[in-house]
Amino acid sequence: MLLLLTLFFKHPVQIGFSLSFWLYALYMGIFPSALAYVLWASALKHLEAGKLGSLGYASTLLTMAFSFLLLKERITPVFIGGAMLVFGGVYFMLIKHLPFIGKNRHEQEGGML
Numbered sequence: 067m068l069l070l071l072t073l074f075f076k077h078p079v080q081i082g083f084s085l086s087f088w089l090y091a092l093y094m095g096i097f098p099s100a101l102a103y104v105l106w107a108s109a110l111k112h113l114e115a116g117k118l119g120s121l122g123y124a125s126t127l128l129t130m131a132f133s134f135l136l137l138k139e140r141i142t143p144v145f146i147g148g149a150m151l152v153f154g155g156v157y158f159m160l161i162k163h164l165p166f167i168g169k170n171r172h173e174q175e176g177g178m179l
């Protein structure tokens with residue numbers, strides 16, 4: 067969209083990116099983005115979308131753990147509290163023994179599809 071706006075300028079906008087920029091953009095497009103979508107689509111074959119979506123919140127915990135291990139970040143009480151809230155939320159979304167997890171509303175009311 068922004069590229070189309072350049073058509074209205076009197077002097078053309080020149081976009082000159084280096085080869086290293088294009089290689090980095092290609093890398094970022096293939097590995098973190100495209101690979102993530104392929105893995106997500108294959109995981110949808112094995113899990114329900116709601117359960118898989120709730121696992122996305124666990125990535126925050128992995129990010130925190132890797133920042134501690136690799137970047138030597140400090141673990142503070144706020145970090146621990148936040149991690150407990152995230153872990154608890156993911157846990158309650160994934161367990162099956164709660165009456166409202168794993169059943170749709172029609173099944174909860176005792177109806178047949």
